[in-house]
Amino acid sequence: MAVESIKCLVCNETMGVKLASGRKSGKPFIMLVCPKDGRHFRAFITDQNYVKQVVEKSERLYCK
Ligand SMILES: [Zn+2]
Structure with missing residues (x-):
């Protein structure tokens, strides 16, 4: 599942x-x-393989 598709369990806003x-x-x-409110929901992903994938993907998107 992509991190971008996770929604807050309290207000259903897409998570930052x-x-x-x-x-x-x-x-x-x-x-x-x-x-909306940092008290609603907070999560951490520390799996290094997954983090690396996301970093590489975002570098491709944002760094020119
Ligand atoms: Zn929320």
């Missing part, structure tokens, strides 16, 4: 996707936050 990296580990992870 952010890339971040761990302060201690330096490993990238994906953070999903409800754009």
Whole structure:
């Protein structure tokens, strides 16, 4: 399932996707936050293979 298709369980808004990296580990992870209210729903994906895929895909989309 694509991260872009996840919706907030509280308000049904499409979740905002952010890339971040761990302060201690330096490993990238994906953070999903409800754009309406961060208290609604928050999720983290730390699977490195999946994160790498998403990073590569977004680089292709946004970096020119
Ligand atoms: Zn919400």
